[in-house]
Amino acid sequence: MLRRKAAEKLDAAAAALHKVGGKAGTAVANAALAPLRNQIDLGCTNCTRGKCKKH
Incomplete structure (x- = not known):
């Protein structure tokens, strides 16, 4: 759970x-x-959320 939340935060920061x-x-x-x-x-x-613009 912690890994998923950390991954989401890092992905959101990279997108921003x-x-x-x-x-x-x-x-x-x-x-x-x-x-x-x-x-x-x-x-x-x-x-997984369908919001990636790189893959």
């Missing part, structure tokens, strides 16, 4: 950075959030 900063926001999200997100063994939570 992309929305606000475009390519620069995506680069920041990849650099800052990707290492944390990779430690969580869950798929993209936005995909």
Whole structure:
């Protein structure tokens, strides 16, 4: 449960950075959030909700 909520928060933060900063926001999200997100063994939570724009 905790992993899913953490994954959702990281995915939401990455989406917000992309929305606000475009390519620069995506680069920041990849650099800052990707290492944390990779430690969580869950798929993209936005995909399961049908809101992912990357996959």
